[in-house]
Amino acid sequence: xxxxxxxxxxxxxxxxxxxxxxxxxxxxxxxxxxxxxxxxxxxxxxxxxxxxxxxxxxxxxxxxxxxxxxxxxxxxxxxxxxxxxxxxxxxxxxxxxxxxxxxxxxxxxxxxxxxxxxxxxxxxxxxxxxxxxxxxxxxxxxxxxxxxxxxxxxxxxxxxxxxxxxxxxxxxxxxxxxxxxxxxxxxxxxxxxxxxxxxxxxxxxxxxxxxxxxxxxxxxxxxxxxxxxxxxxxxxxxxxxxxxxxxxxxxxxxxxxxxxxxxxxxxxxxxxxxxxxxxxxxxxxxxxxxxxxxxxxxxxxxxxxxxxxxxxxxxxxxxxxxxxxxxxxxxxxxxxxxxxxxxxxxxxxxxxxxxxxxxx
Numbered sequence: 001x002x003x004x005x006x007x008x009x010x011x012x013x014x015x016x017x018x019x020x021x022x023x024x025x026x027x028x029x030x031x032x033x034x035x036x037x038x039x040x041x042x043x044x045x046x047x048x049x050x051x052x053x054x055x056x057x058x059x060x061x062x063x064x065x066x067x068x069x070x071x072x073x074x075x076x077x078x079x080x081x082x083x084x085x086x087x088x089x090x091x092x093x094x095x096x097x098x099x100x101x102x103x104x105x106x107x108x109x110x111x112x113x114x115x116x117x118x119x120x121x122x123x124x125x126x127x128x129x130x131x132x133x134x135x136x137x138x139x140x141x142x143x144x145x146x147x148x149x150x151x152x153x154x155x156x157x158x159x160x161x162x163x164x165x166x167x168x169x170x171x172x173x174x175x176x177x178x179x180x181x182x183x184x185x186x187x188x189x190x191x192x193x194x195x196x197x198x199x200x201x202x203x204x205x206x207x208x209x210x211x212x213x214x215x216x217x218x219x220x221x222x223x224x225x226x227x228x229x230x231x232x233x234x235x236x237x238x239x240x241x242x243x244x245x246x247x248x249x250x251x252x253x254x255x256x257x258x259x260x261x262x263x264x265x266x267x268x269x270x271x272x273x274x275x276x277x278x279x280x281x282x283x284x285x286x287x288x289x290x291x292x293x294x295x296x297x298x299x300x301x302x303x304x305x306x307x308x309x310x311x312x313x314x315x316x317x318x319x320x321x322x323x324x325x326x327x328x329x330x331x332x333x334x335x336x337x338x339x340x341x342x343x344x345x346x347x348x349x350x351x352x353x354x355x356x357x358x359x360x
Contacts, residue, residue: 025049032076032174038069053081075328079173099314107307114280115299117219118287122295126215128288141218149226156230156269157262162317164265168257169332170321178253181264182245188267189238195274196231199224202281208288220284227277234270237263272313276306 025048029039041064047053056064061074120126132140167184171177203224207217241263245253257264279302287295320329 028080029077032080034073034076038073041067041069050081053077075324076173079324096315096318099311099318103307103311103314106310107303107305110276110280110306111283111299111303114219114223114283114287114302115296117216118284118295118299119292121214121216121287122292128209128211128214128216130215131211131213132215132218137213137218140215141222145222145226148222149229152226152230152273156266156273160266160269161262162265163268164257164261165336166317168261169336170319170324172321173324173328176250177257178245178248178250181253181257182242185238185242185264185267188271189235189242192231192234192238192267192271192274195271195278196228196235199227199231199274199278199281202285203228206285208285216284216288220281220288223277223281223284227274227281230270230277231274234267234274237270238267241267272309275309279305 026039026043029042030036042048045064047056061069065071121128126132126140167180168177171180203221208220209217212218212221241260245256248256283295283298283302286298324332
């Protein structure tokens with residue numbers, strides 16, 4: 001058989017040496033979604049190793065297109081060939097000065113409020129012996145707490161879609177998106193539930209000061225409540241998304257995920273926001289119980305922890321799956337831009353993007 005219209009044989013430098021290797025290669029082809037008819041045609045043309053796939057020319061692919069090989073099969077086959085190469089090197093991400101500056105800056109900013117409140121409690125005019133009046137509670141607790149929670153709500157609503165599209169944009173060809181999302185949602189729900197039990201226990205069991213009308217206990221409870229809301233929402237949202245994705249096949253699941261892309265990204269962000277409020281609350285508890293020396297040290301640890309979480313997320317979000325073909329990466333980046341632009345639109349309006357996602 002010929003793999004070009006001119007009648008020339010396809011180039012093939014390496015052949016299978018035994019039946020076991022042939023079966024292994026055929027199993028890999030089936031795993032990435034290559035049909036039996038395409039596999040038979042490849043074997044007929046002596047394409048039996050990853051190296052053979054990489055040696056195919058444009059004329060070879062044109063010949064294969066005429067004999068049942070789809071355009072999508074080409075990307076799957078080339079990705080399989082690249083992944084199967086044994087000499088593939090590891091690429092360590094270089095340190096990013098910009099990422100470190102952002103992570104350190106935000107970590108310090110997020111650790112400053114509990115540090116300031118703790119120092120005010122020990123050295124300021126709103127110490128453990130000063131009970132807040134009704135007006136002071138409204139001005140120093142209710143008003144900033146309301147503004148802070150509105151900010152958290154806006155942050156989650158605006159950033160949640162980015163967490164979902166980052167994962168889907170870099171997915172490998174042939175991987176079941178449905179199963180990947182099921183696993184992710186289950187893991188996130190478990191983590192959120194575990195953190196939720198700790199935060200709820202902190203609300204019910206103990207306070208840093210006996211008199212809860214002081215400034216420090218009021219902000220301690222404010223941070224805990226602001227942590228409970230996203231964590232509880234993350235657990236419930238994960239459960240609801242799992243409930244509706246279970247009876248769907250792969251094609252319908254892709255459309256479902258594309259339609260509700262923002263919802264799939266929210267549980268991860270909810271856990272991060274929950275941690276960012278849990279740590280300041282814990283810092284205030286240490287200030288109230290052990291005083292400013294331990295409190296200052298805890299503030300430093302909080303800043304370093306939040307910096308680590310932020311830095312890790314920045315690096316992971318910037319990673320690109322280089323095993324994907326250039327055409328696939330370009331197409332997915334365009335889809336990502338379209339999805340992010342429609343992040344605040346109604347789900348029905350986003351259904352067209354979902355269909356594009358399923359088609360790709």
